[in-house]
Amino acid sequence: MRATSPERPGGESPRRSTAAEARAAFAHWVNEVPEGLPFGQIVVRALPGNGGYELRHVADVGIPDGDLVAHNEPRAAREIAKLTEEGEYRPLKSSPNLKRGWVLRVKDDRALYVAMNYLYPSGVAHWHLYRNGELEITNYRENAARQSGIYKRVQRLSDEGVQNTAKACCEDAVCLKKTLWDVDENTPLAADRGEGEIPCPEPCSIFVSLARRVRLFERENKRDLDAIGLSPSEKEDLSALVEAAATGSVKFAREAEFEEPLNERRMRYRKLTLVPKLRPVEDTAPEEG
Amino acid sequence: MKALIIVGHGSHLNEDSSLPVYEHAALVRDRYAGEFDEVVECFWKEEPSMRHVLDMVEAEEVCVVPAFISEGYFTQQVIPRELGLDGPVTHRDGRTIRYAGPLGTFEGMPDVILERVDDLLKGKEMRPGRTALVLLGHGTDLNKNSGGVVYLNAERIRERGVYDLVEVGFLDQDPPIAEVVEGVEAENVVLIPVFIAEGWHTRETIPEDLRLTGEVTERADKTIFYGAPVGTHPSVADLIISRARETKEREAQLARDVS
The missing domain is CATH 3.30.1360.190 (Gyrase A; domain 2)
Structure with a gap:
């Protein structure tokens, strides 16, 4: 409180x-x-x-x-x-x-x-x-409920979407705060909360912005998958990645430029949701040697 | 103790958006030393967030001034919600938080616009003939206050009679700025963006749409002078202080209304 x-x-x-x-x-x-x-x-x-x-x-x-x-x-x-x-x-x-x-x-x-x-x-x-045990924590659903305008759609982000967004946006590789909030009071966050001294009591505006982008991916997933299960934006991201890598150096988008394919947090989200589609578990047997 | 909190929009993508807020805060600390024990910046899209700024402020008397041009979505909905304000005056946790109006509607705004014009025209040659001041607003069809504040300032400047013409044009509502600038019957056109900060619009879309070559663009029939956004002018710091002082009067007014 x-x-x-x-x-x-x-x-x-x-x-x-x-x-x-x-x-x-x-x-x-x-x-x-x-x-x-x-x-x-x-x-x-x-x-x-x-x-x-x-x-x-x-x-x-x-x-x-x-x-x-x-x-x-x-x-x-x-x-x-x-x-x-x-x-x-x-x-x-x-x-x-x-x-x-x-x-x-x-x-x-x-x-x-x-x-x-x-x-x-x-x-x-x-x-x-x-x-002192006095920090007020605001869970994702509570934070989302007060969003308006272009961010209102984050209210419909699935629990799985929240979990993946947190893994993409909040772990120590990209944010040093210790994530204290959960999806809601009955659904703890699955992401690694981090080891740092600085507590994070509530989803920040960067998180909400990525959550909005992920919600748009979710909507697309239901409607627009192709024969092998890829969405249009997944194919766009893969194309952008291949084209960039082919030049010899991948130029990343700005840190919070989530509309761009080659954004680190967007790519972290793709690693969680796209890589398993491309490389199903049975194909990932450990290499010999 | 007394604190002044200046609220800016901020940006996830570039530093331009919050810069005027930091600069005005620094000017306030300097010019009005002693009036506030703490002068703190906070933002919608940057840190510290509006949501958490009060956690880091020590004072029991807090004045919140939005560094926004118009009364609208942000000043009426987002800022009160994120800061937990009940209205012009909020009493919470032993604190009094006074909430000021936006900068664009303040009666001192026309002076800042005219100072911006003076800065722009200093040392520059004007054509013989008429001079038109064109105020450029963002505007949106979603909220009439966004454009209304630009018309309000144009009217206030018109009343002073210092320009042959004072016109208004917008990016996102009628009349479109390009048509206003092309159509205005004056040899000199002074264009001032009624924006808080430099950014994508002031640096890219506006110069591109109007085919501007810099501060001064020569056309066959007119010279166009393009100024920096009014919100980055150092006098805006004084406007912020005036808005902050005014909240005390607003509180007194409310008290009279209640009794």
């Missing part, structure tokens, strides 16, 4: 700011471990003596300062988190594609909180609520 102020009879209760508690708890958590703690793809470390904090990519631990670009303004974290190493836009900050090569030093826990909220938006607040 969402944290609320306890009711006190006979008057206004003082408001409890869970965000302020989260800020303090996170700083305390970091202060306790001098060598620093990992959070997503970063390591946060308390700087001895001055109350400040240092953040860097987990893969840059031990790299001399001179080899990193140094920042000291907490809002620099937004620029750090915006693009991948290759310059691609990052619509999902918990994707495992945070760039390396920087170090950010901030003066206190408030500045740390600002920086963290650009690197992992609302991550610290949810981490804190989850540790």
Whole structure:
């Protein structure tokens, strides 16, 4: 449940700011471990003596300062988190594609909180609520029920579609959050929920966007299968993949460009649903040798 | 403590959409330091989501300003739903959350449009003759408010009498922008998109449809000046603050209505 102020009879209760508690708890958590703690793809470390904090990519631990670009303004974290190493836009900050090569030093826990909220938006607040057993979880069906406009159709996505979308969209290979929600209260999520520190309490907008695309695939599956059971979009994706591979390098679509065949999450979904059609179980005997 | 939350649409595909929200937030922190303890951005399609932004805000007094042009689907349906708002004022969990109106309908918007025009025309040569201002809206047949806000601003600017003509054209409803620009009887046509952010339309579809060559396009009978979207102008930060301050008055008005 969402944290609320306890009711006190006979008057206004003082408001409890869970965000302020989260800020303090996170700083305390970091202060306790001098060598620093990992959070997503970063390591946060308390700087001895001055109350400040240092953040860097987990893969840059031990790299001399001179080899990193140094920042000291907490809002620099937004620029750090915006693009991948290759310059691609990052619509999902918990994707495992945070760039390396920087170090950010901030003066206190408030500045740390600002920086963290650009690197992992609302991550610290949810981490804190989850540790206290107070994080409100919204299951898929509940989330879908409030969608409108072009997303309303996700209400009709099958349970199997939700499960496959979660495997394609939420596992650690593509998102470092720990997935806490289920399809509904009686249908647990089958996807690997992940090992990370950052809880995911509800399907995000990237998920809903992929779910919409998968729902369109489902509709097509019922109506338009050919003699060997392939749908038009499956054939389109296969053609695009063959054509791209034939050039010697597959150029992937942008991270959340689910309308394009060569999108990684769309391909992960195809791996779950198309590959079994193309390579039925009896054909996959282990190779000899 | 007081917090200002600026809500943007955001994008899954590019960084242009959220950029003005971040820039206006930075200007607000700078120009109005002390008025808000926290200035936080949130989005429909980016993080932090509207759904979770209140989890990360410490203040008990919160003002929400939508960085949207018109009153419509997002400001009336999506934003209140995702933020859990009951109306102009919401009391929840010991917090007061005030919800401001969109930017496009605000009385200060015509000033920002005219500042945008000044920026565009600075140092550029005009033809002798008439000058028309053409406001370009997205528009949609699904919601009359989308186009209505563009007509509203055109009328407010027309009343000031600074241009020979003030016209309106749209991408997704009548009159189509290409017809308006071709048909307008003026030697100089100043075209300003009434959009929040740069994006596919302002960078690609509009220049293509109108065969624009950049900020200045010379035609046989006219020169077309094409401005950046009004929503990226630094003065929009002041508009956001005005909208935020106004919510207090809205609350007082509501209280009077009730009593």
